[in-house]
Amino acid sequence: MTVSRSTRQRDVITRVLHDAEGPLGVGDVLERARTDLPALGVATVYRTLKLLTDQGRIHPVTLDGETRYEASGKGHHHHFACTRCQRVFTLHTCPVALPSGTVYPGGFIVEAHEVTLYGQCPQCAQAS
Known part of the structure; x- marks a missing residue:
């Protein structure tokens, strides 16, 4: 074929x-x-x-x-952006316990959230 x-x-x-x-x-x-x-x-x-x-x-x-x-299809996840090598990694654990429907102070109703953490990836941190 x-x-x-x-x-x-x-x-x-x-x-x-x-x-x-x-x-x-x-x-x-x-x-x-x-x-x-x-x-x-x-x-x-x-x-x-x-x-x-x-x-x-x-x-x-x-x-x-x-x-x-x-x-697509990776489910709920967040990202880590390395400030040295500029690579972005998928984090499979959520650092924020904020389920959909949560009423945030001020009356904001949460539908979803995205989090990006910034710092050094393990390779860059080891090279420092």
């Missing part, structure tokens, strides 16, 4: 996002996908990210004004 070029590109980009330790920017996706597809172009990455987002297979995450992408 022959796989079309666009399907191969889509599969590689999907795998890159699925295997990532956290959400990736477009440049990171391009760099990692070029391991398997050296001729891959940035326009194809953008088109594929839009298609995968429209299909609900991935979703955008905005951190410090930059849009990054991660695979």
